[in-house]
Amino acid sequence: MTGLYLKEPFQLEFRELVDKGDVGKGEVLIQMEYGGICGSDLKAYKGELGHVVYPVRVGHELVGRVLQSGSDISLAPGERVVVQPNQHCGRCPFCLNGRKNICSHKRSLGINVDGGFSTTAVIHADYVYPIRDGVPDPQSVLIEPLAVVVHALAKVEVNHSTAVAVVGCGTEGLLATALARYKGASVTCIDKNPKKLEIAQQLGQVTTALAAEIAHDCYDVVIECAGTPAGMELAFSLVKPGGSLVLLGITQEEVRFPALQVVRNEISIFGSIIYDTPQDFEQAMIYLADERLQVAPIISKIYRFHEYQAAFRDALSGDYGKIVLSLKGER
Secondary structure, eight states: OEEEEEEETTEEEEEEOOOOOSOOTTEEEEEEEEEEEOHHHHHHHTTOOTTOOSSEEOOOEEEEEEEEEOTTOOOOTTOEEEEOOEEOOSOSHHHHTTOGGGOTTOEEBTTTBOOOOBSEEEEEGGGEEEOOTTOOTTGGGGHHHHHHHHHHHTTSOOSTTOEEEEEOOSHHHHHHHHHHHHTTOEEEEEESOHHHHHHHGGGSSEEEEEGGGOOOOOEEEEEEOSOSHHHHHHHHHHEEEEEEEEEOOOOSSOOOOOHHHHHHTTOEEEEOOSOOTTHHHHHHHHHHTSTTSOOGGGEEEEEEGGGHHHHHHHHHHTOSSEEEEEOTTOO
16 A cells, blocks of 8 residues: 655655554545645645645545445445545534634645545545446546535526636636536636646637736626736736626735725625535536536546656646546555
8 A cells, every 4th residue: 555745845755554454433444546636736745835744645636435434434335435635623613603614723635634645545434425426437536626616606696697707727717617617607718828728628618818818808707716916916807897706716925906996896706715515515526427517628637646756747837637646556
């Protein structure tokens, strides 16, 4: 059994894992099958997240099959499952009011708790959900990031009469594009990388534009997924009077805030972080089981586990959609 660890920034290494024997109460032993490389994995790799605890086993976008579960758990061996990677305390005021996504003591797999880029992993059953029939592999690895988008789009009205702009075509931006199109909206995708726009064009009837060439049209809903000051400032400029801005991207840098525009135009601004569980995961699976949701082009490459260096290299390049590690059959 092996796991992929981030020893310190820029230093990934395989480590042999110790077999801890039978799982305990409330635990599930999972044979990992697919793991998606996320933007937060890349920030941890580059040392750009202050709350990473090194060394840490990376990986939080995880699907697999149950090998063994505690005596009090109903999950059966062989059942496909997805991991919810954010652990909440259940005691803080936010948790007690149903806002577990903003828990004061949240811990995240692959960041400050060992993640799941490994052949097997033991996860508490509270954070393991069965995958609905009809969700295909390898698209099942998109359940967790799609749940993020489900949570975000629930804050605004998106339908056949909505004009949507998506700023930033990383995985979340591409999933936001796919879901907005599924809901019937007209969608314009904006990115600085033409290779990302080529992926967006495979998601249906989507208009694309380079960030430097956008005509500054106005949209009912703007979804910011780039997570950069330039992306956020562009997003503000694209919202029509009375429209809504959803901030999905995260930056630690300061962003200029056009207060006069927001107030005079009655622009609604929504911050959105991760998801409500388990309902956003369940809704993500319902969408993924529907062939009308076009997400297959979002997965650009699947690497075998031992090819992790090449996988991280491609993910860091910014030229691809989702890069996935196949964790099956590795020892």
